[in-house]
Amino acid sequence: MDHTHPPLHTETFDFRYGRVGVNRKQLQALFHGQVHDVRWSERAAVLNHIFSHYVNGDREPCCNARKLPLYDLSKVNDSNEQRLPIILVGHDIPSDLLSLNKAGISITDIATVTAIIDTQKLAREMYKADDPGWNVSLQKLCRLVGMIPTKLHDCGNDAAWTLLVLFSLAAKLISEDDEGREILEEVVREGTRDSKTRKQRDKGSRVRNKEDQVDDWADNLVVEVP
Numbered sequence: 460m461d462h463t464h465p466p467l468h469t470e471t472f473d474f475r476y477g478r479v480g481v482n483r484k485q486l487q488a489l490f491h492g493q494v495h496d497v498r499w500s501e502r503a504a505v506l507n508h509i510f511s512h513y514v515n516g517d518r519e520p521c522c523n524a525r526k527l528p529l530y531d532l533s534k535v536n537d538s539n540e541q542r543l544p545i546i547l548v549g550h551d552i553p554s555d556l557l558s559l560n561k562a563g564i565s566i567t568d569i570a571t572v573t574a575i576i577d578t579q580k581l582a583r584e585m586y587k588a589d590d591p592g593w594n595v596s597l598q599k600l601c602r603l604v605g606m607i608p609t610k611l612h613d614c615g616n617d618a619a620w621t622l623l624v625l626f627s628l629a630a631k632l633i634s635e636d637d638e639g640r641e642i643l644e645e646v647v648r649e650g651t652r653d654s655k656t657r658k659q660r661d662k663g664s665r666v667r668n669k670e671d672q673v674d675d676w677a678d679n680l681v682v683e684v685p
Contacts, residue, residue, distance in 0.1 A: 463521045466649040469615030492615040510570035544573040552577045
């Protein structure tokens with residue numbers, strides 16, 4: 460629980476816009492996210508990078524978690540021989556897979572998918588099991604579990620909110636006295652606190668620095684008593 464890094468970090472790879480669009484989307488990135496401008500022709504290499512980056516990645520000293528290195532086409536392992544198994548999480552995953560298939564990309568050709576968790580399907584089983592046609596948007600599902608999502612319709616932000624929703628739903632399925640429930644709930648609390656844009660975080664940092672300066676001045680004030 461004592462991480463030296465944010466609990467959630469997002470990487471958005473933008474194929475549609477130029478540098479101006481990337482800079483604009485960067486201001487909307489939540490969860491300490493970054494936005495990268497990538498050529499359309501590199502989309503398969505980017506996905507290969509995402510699903511195989513654990514092979515030689517550095518590790519965080521606090522929890523031994525692997526870091527995601529910056530995308531560099533020259534360093535991508537196209538063969539992906541050492542790929543690790545992944546759990547694919549998304550909201551309405553069939554639509555995402557269909558879009559990828561239209562772009563000529565199959566996840567199973569890039570990664571070893573051991574499980575697929577669709578938060579829309581999970582929510583249906585938990586809240587509307589008697590209505591197989593019931594669908595809920597990511598925004599409504601966030602609100603259903605008590606979160607107020609912002610800056611949706613950005614792939615990095617949507618991915619992070621989906622993961623937080625999954626943790627929240629999983630916590631509801633675990634008994635209250637289970638230690639795992641407390642861990643999940645803490646991750647959700649920490650994650651939602653990080654749901655600020657870079658501009659909002661910079662502003663908060665400036666305010667804290669200003670407050671620290673005031674405290675330093677007060678601490679160094681010496682009052683002479685006659």
